[in-house]
Amino acid sequence: MTTMTAPAQRFREFRMPDVGEGLTEAEILKWYVAVGDTVTDGQVICEVETAKAAVELPIPYDGVVSEIRFGEGTTVDVGTPIIVVDAGGDGAAGSADSGGSAGSAGVAASEPPAVQTPAPEAPPAEPKRQAVLVGYGVAPSATTRRPRKQAAPDVPAPDVPTADVPTAAVPAQAAELNGHDRAAAVDRPLAKPPVRKLAKELGIDLATVVPTGPNGVVTREDIRAAAAPPAALPPVTAAPEPLAATAGARETRIPIKGVRKATAQAMVTSAFTAPHVTEFVTFDITRTMKLVQELKEDRAFTGVRVGPLLLVAKALLVALKRHPEANAAWDEAAQEIVHKSYVNLGIAAATPRGLIVPNIKDAHDKTLPELAAALGELVATARDGKTSPAAMQGGTVTITNVGVFGVDTGTPILNPGESAILAFGAIKLQPWVHKGKVKPRQVTTLALSFDHRLVDGELGSRVLADVAAILEQPKRLLTWG
Template identity: 45%
Template sequence: MNRSVEEFRMPDLGEGLTEADLVSWTVAVGDRVELNQVVAEVETAKAMVELPSPFAGTVAELLAEPGTTVPVGTPIIRIAVTTDAGQDTDGNRDAAGGGATPPTPVLVGYGPGSAPVSRRATRVPAPAVPSTDGHTEPHLHAEPQRPDAKPSARREARRLGVDLTTVTGTGNGGVVTRSDVRRAADRGVRAEPGRETRVPVTAVRRRTAEAVTRSAFTAPHATVFLTCDATATVDLVERLRAHPSFADRHPTALTIVAAALLGVVADQPVLNATWDQDAGEIATPGHVNLGIATATDEGLLVPVIRGAEVLSLPELAGAIAAVTATARAGRATPSDLTGGTISITNVGVFGVDAGTPILVPGQAAILAIGAIAPRPWVVDDMLAVRRVVTLSLSFDHRLVDGEQAGRALAGIGTVLGDPVPALLGR
C-alpha cells in the first residue's frame, strides 16, 4: 500500500480566464471523495462551474476560503490517496500491472461523461499524512462544521452578505434553501432600518462592469429608435403556441424579433462584424452567434445561440428558451457565454418602453426590445388601439453607418407589422 498527498490546482476553465472565485466547498476535511465527485463550486467571470476531483481519497486540507479569488494553477485542496502497488494515484493500473486505463477525469460539462456521483461526502476519520520531517501526523488542519446548504443558497448568501450559520434551513433534512437565505436577509434589513449594507462584488458583476466600461470607452456608440405596430406579431405568437411544431418550445414576440434581426443581418452582414483594431481590418464571420441578454440572480449574462441563422422558427424558439433557462438556473458554462456576434436584450419584460443598450465588447450591434403595450395608433387614417413596441438599435459607428442602422431597424419593424411573409422562408 502506498500513501501520498495529492494537490488539486485551480484548473484552466478556458476562454482566456485566469482566475475564479471559490463560492463553496461541497466537502470538508476528513471526507472521503471519489474520482470525479464534485468538491467545490467556483464562479468565473462568465459562469458558475462545478469542480470534480481528479483523485479518489480523503480530504486532507482545504487551501482556499469561500469568497476568495484564486488564480489558475493555485493549489486549492489536498487529498490523501492510498493506492495498491502497480496503481497510480488516480486509481489507474500502470503498464506493469496491466488492465485497461479509464478515461482521464474532466470538468463536469467539459468532456466525456461519467456515472453520477453523490455530492454528499462520506465522513471518515482524518487521514495520517507524512510530514516534512518524516513523522506521521494527522490531517493538516480541521475545518469548523459548515452549514448544510444548497449551492444556490450559498450563492445567494454570498450575494446578500448573509451568514449561513445564522440561517435555519427548511429543506429536506434541514438543508438551507435560497428562499431561507432571502428571508434571513429580509429579517436583517427590517431589524436594522437605515443601516449600510456591503456585499462582495461577484465575478459576474465585476465582469459586467469591466465589459460595459470597455465597450463604452472603446466603440463609438450611436442608437436609433423605431416605434412600430406589433399587433400582427402578438396575434401570430398566440397561434404558434397552439401549433404542434412549437410544443414545449414557448414561442414569444422575442422569437419573431430574433428571426427578423437574423433576416436583416443576412442583408447587411456588417451588423454582425467586428472591428479588428490591431489588424486594421473589419472581420465578418460566416455565421451568426446570437446572444440573448438574460437577467439572473448572479447578474446579467448573455448566453449564445450558435449558428442561429440556419435554425427554423420552431428551432429558434426552442433555442432561446433553452439558453435563457440554463443561464437563469446557474448552469451556463463559460463556452455558453462567449463567441456571440450580435445580441438582443428584452427590456420590455420589466415594463420599460425603450433604452440605449451598450454593445457587448467586440460586437457591432445590439437590439433592445421595449414593452409591447396597447396604445392609440393611426390605421387607415383612423385612430385604433394597437399593440405597439419601441425598438432601439445601438451600433458601433466605426463599422455601421446611420443609414445602414436605420434601414435595418425599419426592416425589423416591417416584419413585426406583417410577420408571416418574412418568416415563410425559415
C-alpha cells in the first residue's frame, strides 16, 4: 500500500512578530532584501521599530523573495504577513529524493486533481491561535491561506453573496454559515483586533463608524475620527505633505509613534499614578574627579570608558545596599509592596528615535571594572539603535545624566514600576569652603525622585545623603561597599 505525503507549502508568508511583550504594531524602517533575492534561514531581512526599540528580523525560511507587501515607513499590525518567500516546492522535492519516491511520484502524476484541488465539501477546521515566536512570527500552518485581494478576480468566491467582504476578514466562517447566520456575519463591521480594542477603549460602537479601509474595513483613523469632536477633525485629517512643501510654513507636524509615543504614554502613566517626591543635594565632588583620572590609568580598566557616571552608579548601588527597602515596586493588583534583592540599574539614553532607558541586569553583583564594561556596552548599543526590548524591561532604579547638557539639576519622572530615579547634574568649578578656607572646587547637584508610596521622606533622604557622601569621600566605597 502506497502512502501519499502532501507536498510542503511552496509560498511561505512571514508575519510581523511580537518582538516585545504585548506590542500590537511595528514600523518597517528598512528592507535589506528585494523581490527576486535569495534568502536563507536566519538571514536578517528588515529592521523594524516598535514602541520600545529598533529590532532586526531574521526569516526562518530558505527560498526566493516573491513579494514584499509593505514599504519602508509603514506601520504594520503584529501577525500581518509582510513578505512572501517562494520555497520552490522543497517538500515535494525532498519526497522524490527519499526512499519510496517512485511510488509517490507515480501517484502524484496520475492523480493531479487530488493533490492540487482541496475538496470543497470538507473545509478544514479553523486552526487554534498559535503563540508568536519572537523574531519568527507564528508557526507555519498546515493549511494554505487564500490569496490576497490582488488575486480575488481570478479566484471568485461564489459562497459569499457580498463581493465587498474580503476573504481575509471572514476566513473559515464564510464557508460554514448558511442563510440568516451568514448574513449576520457579513453585516458585522470588519476591523482588526487592535482596532476593535481601540474602539472598546474609546467607547465607540463599530456599527456607527464609517469605514474607509479597503473592502469596507474599519481603520484606526476611522475610530479616532469618530471619537474626536468636530472641531478637532481638520488637524487630524490634514495631510502633512502640504505643510512640508509650502515655503515659509509656520508649523510642521511630526507623527507621534515608536519610541517617542511609548515614552509619552509611560511618563503620563507614571506622573499620574505614582506620587513623586524630589529631593536635592549639592556637594563637593573634587575627590571623585581625581579618582576618575587615576582609574583611567589603571590596567584593570583598559579598553573601557571611565567617567564620573561610573562612580555615581556605584555610589547609588552601595546606598541601595545600605537601604534595601528603597529598592522596591508597588503591586496595585495584589496591594503589596515588593522588595527586590537585585538591582537592574537603568541608564537614560537620548537617541535619534527618542529617550530610552535600558538597564544593566544584576548591577549590584558587578565589580567596578565589570560595571564600567556593562555601562559602555549599554551606551554604545543605544547610540547604534540596537537596544533590544528585553534590555529595557525589569528595571528597578534609574540614573539620568542631565549634566552632559550643562544642566545643573531637574525633577526627573519615574519609569513606571520603578521606585526611584537619580538625576546627575553638571560638574562646575565653584568657590567652596574646604578645610575652613574658600577655594575653587568641583561642585555638582544630585536630585532623587522617588515613589512616596514605597519610600518615605526619611528613607529617601538617607539614600540621597549616602550617594553624596560616597562621592564626596570615595574611599567610602571600600568601607561601606
